[in-house]
Amino acid sequence: MLIEGFKTAVCRHHHEFHGPGHHHPKGSVAAETQRAGTREIKVVRRVLDANDRMAEQNRKLFKDRNVFVLNLMSSPGSGKTTTLEKSLAYLMPQISTAIIVGDICSTNDADRLATTGVPVVQVNTDEFGGDCHLAAHVIERAAAAIDLDAVDLLIVENVGNLVCPAEFDIGEDARAVILSVTEGEDKPIKYPLMFRECDAALLNKIDLLPYLDYDLDLAVGNIRQIHPGMPIFEVSAKTEAGLTPWVEWLRQNVRRKLSTD
Amino acid sequence: MHEMGIAMQIVEIATASIPADAGRIKVERVNIKAGRLTAIVPSSLRFCFEVVARDTPLAGAELVIKEIPVVARCRECRREWTIEGPTFVCEQCQSGAIELLSGRELDIESIEIVDEDQ
Numbered sequence: 001m002l003i004e005g006f007k008t009a010v011c012r013h014h015h016e017f018h019g020p021g022h023h024h025p026k027g028s029v030a031a032e033t034q035r036a037g038t039r040e041i042k043v044v045r046r047v048l049d050a051n052d053r054m055a056e057q058n059r060k061l062f063k064d065r066n067v068f069v070l071n072l073m074s075s076p077g078s079g080k081t082t083t084l085e086k087s088l089a090y091l092m093p094q095i096s097t098a099i100i101v102g103d104i105c106s107t108n109d110a111d112r113l114a115t116t117g118v119p120v121v122q123v124n125t126d127e128f129g130g131d132c133h134l135a136a137h138v139i140e141r142a143a144a145a146i147d148l149d150a151v152d153l154l155i156v157e158n159v160g161n162l163v164c165p166a167e168f169d170i171g172e173d174a175r176a177v178i179l180s181v182t183e184g185e186d187k188p189i190k191y192p193l194m195f196r197e198c199d200a201a202l203l204n205k206i207d208l209l210p211y212l213d214y215d216l217d218l219a220v221g222n223i224r225q226i227h228p229g230m231p232i233f234e235v236s237a238k239t240e241a242g243l244t245p246w247v248e249w250l251r252q253n254v255r256r257k258l259s260t261d
Numbered sequence: 262m263h264e265m266g267i268a269m270q271i272v273e274i275a276t277a278s279i280p281a282d283a284g285r286i287k288v289e290r291v292n293i294k295a296g297r298l299t300a301i302v303p304s305s306l307r308f309c310f311e312v313v314a315r316d317t318p319l320a321g322a323e324l325v326i327k328e329i330p331v332v333a334r335c336r337e338c339r340r341e342w343t344i345e346g347p348t349f350v351c352e353q354c355q356s357g358a359i360e361l362l363s364g365r366e367l368d369i370e371s372i373e374i375v376d377e378d379q
Contacts, residue, residue, distance in 0.1 A: 045368065
């Protein structure tokens, strides 16, 4: 962001450094103030500006192609891939779905998801420095490998991590987080950003509740405390208990996007 | 651990902000503001910044992180307050319909440079 009014002030203040007709690099300098020996150059830019701009490009692409994009996040091992495998059986064939799956390495998840017959693109972030999240430019590349015109719903299975993915916009329409009942009821409080940023939460592996000292009401209460009003789906991807309302939520979102675009 | 990627972005933006005609300068400080809801660990970010800044015009610069409180406003009763704990419910009317006025920032504010030719 360049504030022209301030730029003038910069030039007047430090005329000794500037020849006539000089200019500053775009988006960098806005104002300076001087104090003993140092001068301060105002920058005023979002650190993740480059990612945000790429995410907006992705969002426009997905809008142009009438694709609803879900960013699915959770800690490792909470059941993202199994939930997807099972959900796909409910979604297909009415809703044509494709998947981008992110992991630091291996194609295990893509191999599993490919057996469902939907297009799957595996992204390994070790190519991008072993990133703990998927960034917008990674999604741009992965989406280029998918025939978006043939897809209504694109689900991005993010890298397993409750911290970093919440920080990075990838151009999605909605975000969902899975929390499994083996992870502890206090996770929403420990990772508030993730639960604030999401539009839906799944509490997975409820088939294990009889064997655990897990306080489901406390977990639900903690999610509500961080994000009041967010839909919470209690599911078991293994037994498919509770999957119908979750899939219906997805369907409604896809339909809403298709009807507004 | 995404502090390394964030540090790289900070170094890139801060380096581009040095005036092209600045002459011999030393960057003393890079000032950023980080909302308390933003998922960064300041000590990790400072460490990553130090590593990434080596061999750049920012080598040796101090990364100053100003923490911004999480301020919320209730859409129902319009109360504004600072959220200290992990509770995003209106402290006055208990409504969950709140908007966050601050706390998600991750911005570079300025760089401070010394002209070594002077």
